[in-house]
Amino acid sequence: MDTRSRAARRLRRAWKVAQIVLLYTALVSVALVTTGPFLWLLSTSLKTVGNVYAFPPQIIPRPVSLDNMIGVWRLLELQKYLLNTIHITAVGLFLTLVVSALAAYPLARMEFPGRNLIFLALVSTLVLPNPAGMIINFLTLQKLRLINTLPAVYLPSIGNAFGIFLLRQTYLSIPAEMEDAARVDGAGELAIWWRVVLPLAKPGIATLAIMNFMGHWNNFLWPLIVLQDPDKYPIATALQYLEGMFQDNFRFVAAGTMFSMVPVLVVFFSMQRYFVSGLAGALKG
Amino acid sequence: MRGRLKLAAVLAAMCLVFALMAGGGEAARETRLEFWTISLQPMFNDYINGIIKDYEKANPGVKIVWKDLPIGVITTKLTAAIAGGIAPDVVNLNTGMAVSLAERRSLVNIGKEFPQYKDVYFEGLWNSARFEDGIYAFPWYVVTHVMMYNKAIFEKAGLDPASPPITWEEITECAKQIKAKTGLYGFMPHVNFVADLIELGVPLTSEDKTRATFNTPDAVAKLQWYQDLMKNDIIPRETLQAGYAGALDRYQAGQLGMIVTGPQFISRIKTNAPDVYKNTMIAPYPLSKGKVVGAPLMNLVVPKASKNWSEAAKFAAHVTGDEAQLAFCKLVTILPSTKKAAEDPFFTQTDGTIESIARKIAASQLKHAVESDLTLRHSLDLLDALTVQVEAAFYGEKTPKEALDQAVAEWNKILQRKD
Amino acid sequence: MALGAASATSGSASRVTLARPPRKRRLSHTQVRRWVTAYAFLLPALVLMAVFTFYPIIMGMVIMFYDYTVFEPMEFVGFANFSRAFADQDFHKSVLHSVEYIVVVPVLQILSILVAVLVNRSLPGITFFRTAYYIPVVTSTVAVAISWKWLYNSNGILNYALTSLGLIERPLYWLTSKELALPSVMMVTMWKGIGWYMVIYLAGLQSVPKELEEAAAIDGASRWRVIRHVTIPLLKPYVLFATFMSVMGALQVFDEVFVMTGGGPLKSTLTMAVYQYYKAFGAFDFGYAAAIGMLMALMILVFNIPVFRMLAKGGLKYY
Incomplete structure (x- = not known):
């Protein structure tokens, strides 16, 4: 009896260990697939000797060197581009969040004429094409005298249907009782939105922030069109200088790409915690 | 209902406001010329800024503003700038882009407005950006082809690295031997059948450009050659699709015996594949019957929308002039498009490095250089029609003769089109 | 991810049909x-x-009836751009490839759900794994192109691995053969998409009440019941939402194709969006490009009809 229960316990423990091993094996193998190309770029950026195209490929760099990182930083003077990128991303992201959070509120909570029309218009932006959009927006910004300014880079993408829909969805999942209570107390809609709704919508906002961040950060074509002065370029645009007939250092390309990617990963890593815990918290509350 | 109307009114008003806000031009006190180049920054900052400084000194009242752009976006940015009425004055484009803009009547006809420059450049290159009866660009720097080969692979295959193949027949034999002895591919051509036809001296169309004429025995033989190479697995099956980049990747990996390429790629091999660089040697690119070689060319164009197009052309002529081009060629393995610059002893001497050998070999073929892009009306459609047939012959679905006859028939239809 | 950042993403279109007057x-x-x-x-x-959005779209709907090249004056041509599309072999090819691209949708959604289930637990290091899975999403298109082209190179690591394992005898030409190029690009789309849809499904899974989950974890028999009666119904609107976006993304696919194959080899990966881009910025044929775009929009609506139907039937409560 005693031995049998011990055996059973041992079996259960072994099963549990096996489960965890299996789980981690699965987690690691998926991670290898998703990060493989990134790891190769990282490894290439840390190599200084040998053939980039070696067959069979060399995975672990030997010796590890930061020369490419330093070299590409100095060649392109990346610090100024990094500052531009941070500016564009920070302001662009902030405005996207504010504008979407405002617009989503009446769509989630109020009945008003024109609502369906607005919905239709928002959805249509996801589907309808605008092949000449780049040219037309360029002309508009020119008329607004915004060409060659950083706002020209982020303004066109601030109002977007996705952000509004995502936050509307979040608002809908928040019980309306608290708002009604605040309304009874005589609070205005703006105050309710700011004090009651927004704090509860944090997970949705975090999700939108994560998803929107990289759009601003990695955008390279549009800045090139609207900025005339290369000193205003974001880093993704500046890295284009590494590709060309006379630019032949593949390791620099890899190193430069690392500079553009790592900040995004750091942001996701830190926001991700908040996003998940915030989401769980909101759902409990 | 009323809200809906209100919204519509607001939207309409906003559209109207933006439609009415007219963009103002800038008043120019001095002649300000905007100069766009492709991917020269930051490597050639000193060189370009030097040219600009000299030019501004020699031409008081002219101010040059230089902007460098990546190749992938230059036409997009140019389109936006022209639409916005802030067109640049001098723009670096490759021939294909230049001709497609010329087709849209958006470039200054250099041949008509500035015929005095004609004799400065090699004839074949001056005629590159030809569309109908106009010449729409100043030829700038150019690269002709050389053949690079991997000495180590030659030795492994029992070939003598000191006597590389110099005719297409010899290249074919070498490629066969390398494949048989080492298992590696010996050769991977970059297939551009229009260039092949031009190099063979096969006329693409009749004089009046109403009929295609390229189904000649020479053309059939060339296509047959490709078909045999494919059938016998002498060249990789991906040859037709992988193009330039694919062949270069394979060569850099040390997996290819010979490659035809521009000499400027040597420095790329040196940086990325030092082991292969050490084993690389250069041989001339074999001339075919037509005694011409296709050469990718960079041009400077002047958009019609330029406010100072006459001044702009003068500056473009300066940048593409003898002196400036010679200085440029000393910085990187490219060749000049002007006759006088090419006569400089710099292009006939070598210092023993493969870069200088490549430069010498490539420069010796400059007089044969022509642009190999199609510059006929509907060139994209013509190219498609030919490519489909060449592909069919490559994979043995048709005999070369059938394929070319079919391509000629398709071309005749397109050439007759009036739109 | 240039200007169209928002296009990869969307809310639920379904609300249009469902919002009450x-x-x-x-x-x-x-x-x-x-x-x-x-x-x-x-x-x-x-x-x-x-x-910045409606005005260009409205302009697009105007210029599709014009011959518009930016450089020359506009010329009204009526429906000529549309009749041209119906006769244009390359456009037909691009439609076919875009429709074929929808194959990505079911595979991607199933994989994403599995991955979301995998990371929906508190384990040491789970944050790290979630980040790792999200890496493809935040990787810039340029970096994706560089690394995947190397992976797919005939001398690249994928061929190396497969030949070493003895699975293939000679290298496969992933991006340079007509047969494999489109599936190879689809793989990249899936690789990029998993992290994105994982986040969406994770949000869905997190809305399963914790108590039920805990109960299910203790009692094996009730686990299935929880999945069946709680998890699946809760996930359903997320699945429909993700499917809608995924179908749209597949029909509009541009970035991966453009940077990896540019529509080649021999047009075997030419999709509608890529063709539209070439017509606009290669041939300066903005009128025709706008017409192609409109046909693309119509196709997105047609292909999403089943999704809309299911939304109307099942997901109604949530949307």
Whole structure:
């Protein structure tokens, strides 16, 4: 009896260990697939000797060197581009969040004429094409005298249907009782939105922030069109200088790409915690 | 209902406001010329800024503003700038882009407005950006082809690295031997059948450009050659699709015996594949019957929308002039498009490095250089029609003769089109 | 991810069909004030979108009836751009490839759900794994192109691995053969998409009440019941939402194709969006490009009809 229960316990423990091993094996193998190309770029950026195209490929760099990182930083003077990128991303992201959070509120909570029309218009932006959009927006910004300014880079993408829909969805999942209570107390809609709704919508906002961040950060074509002065370029645009007939250092390309990617990963890593815990918290509350 | 109307009114008003806000031009006190180049920054900052400084000194009242752009976006940015009425004055484009803009009547006809420059450049290159009866660009720097080969692979295959193949027949034999002895591919051509036809001296169309004429025995033989190479697995099956980049990747990996390429790629091999660089040697690119070689060319164009197009052309002529081009060629393995610059002893001497050998070999073929892009009306459609047939012959679905006859028939239809 | 950042993403279109019209039309002072408030909240978004989104779209709908090259004066051509599309072999090819691309949708959604289930637990290091899975999403298109082209190279690591394992005898030409190029690009789309949809499904899974999950973890028999009666119904709207976006993304696919194959080899990966881009910025044929775009929009609607139907039937409560 005693031995049998011990055996059973041992079996259960072994099963549990096996489960965890299996789980981690699965987690690691998926991670290898998703990060493989990134790891190769990282490894290439840390190599200084040998053939980039070696067959069979060399995975672990030997010796590890930061020369490419330093070299590409100095060649392109990346610090100024990094500052531009941070500016564009920070302001662009902030405005996207504010504008979407405002617009989503009446769509989630109020009945008003024109609502369906607005919905239709928002959805249509996801589907309808605008092949000449780049040219037309360029002309508009020119008329607004915004060409060659950083706002020209982020303004066109601030109002977007996705952000509004995502936050509307979040608002809908928040019980309306608290708002009604605040309304009874005589609070205005703006105050309710700011004090009651927004704090509860944090997970949705975090999700939108994560998803929107990289759009601003990695955008390279549009800045090139609207900025005339290369000193205003974001880093993704500046890295284009590494590709060309006379630019032949593949390791620099890899190193430069690392500079553009790592900040995004750091942001996701830190926001991700908040996003998940915030989401769980909101759902409990 | 009323809200809906209100919204519509607001939207309409906003559209109207933006439609009415007219963009103002800038008043120019001095002649300000905007100069766009492709991917020269930051490597050639000193060189370009030097040219600009000299030019501004020699031409008081002219101010040059230089902007460098990546190749992938230059036409997009140019389109936006022209639409916005802030067109640049001098723009670096490759021939294909230049001709497609010329087709849209958006470039200054250099041949008509500035015929005095004609004799400065090699004839074949001056005629590159030809569309109908106009010449729409100043030829700038150019690269002709050389053949690079991997000495180590030659030795492994029992070939003598000191006597590389110099005719297409010899290249074919070498490629066969390398494949048989080492298992590696010996050769991977970059297939551009229009260039092949031009190099063979096969006329693409009749004089009046109403009929295609390229189904000649020479053309059939060339296509047959490709078909045999494919059938016998002498060249990789991906040859037709992988193009330039694919062949270069394979060569850099040390997996290819010979490659035809521009000499400027040597420095790329040196940086990325030092082991292969050490084993690389250069041989001339074999001339075919037509005694011409296709050469990718960079041009400077002047958009019609330029406010100072006459001044702009003068500056473009300066940048593409003898002196400036010679200085440029000393910085990187490219060749000049002007006759006088090419006569400089710099292009006939070598210092023993493969870069200088490549430069010498490539420069010796400059007089044969022509642009190999199609510059006929509907060139994209013509190219498609030919490519489909060449592909069919490559994979043995048709005999070369059938394929070319079919391509000629398709071309005749397109050439007759009036739109 | 240039300007079209928003296009990869979307809310639920379904709401259009489902939002109820206001029931009573009696005007009162408070009602009007509420309307004004509503529009005040919407104002910044509407103004920005009017200028930078709606206006270009409206212009696009105008120029599809014109011959418009930017450089020359516009010329009205009626439906000529559309009749041209119907006769254009390359356009047919691009439609076919875009439709084939929808194959990505079911595979991607199933994989994403599995991955979301995998990371929906508190284990040491789970944050790290979630980040790792999200890496492809935040990787810039340029970096994706560089690394995947190397992976797919005939001398690249994928061929190396497969030949070493003895699975293939000679290297496969992933991006340079007509047969494999499209599936190879699809793989990249899936690789990029998993992290994105994982986040969506994770949000869905997190809405399963913790108590039920805990109960299920203790009692094996109730686990299935929880999955069946709680998890699946809760996930359903997320699945429909993700499917809608995924179908749209597949039909509009541009980035991966453009940077990896440019539509080649021999047009075997030419998709509608890539073709449209070439017509616009290669041939300066903006009128025709706009017409192609409109046909693309119509196809997105047609292919999403089943999704809309299912939304109307099942997901109604949530949307």
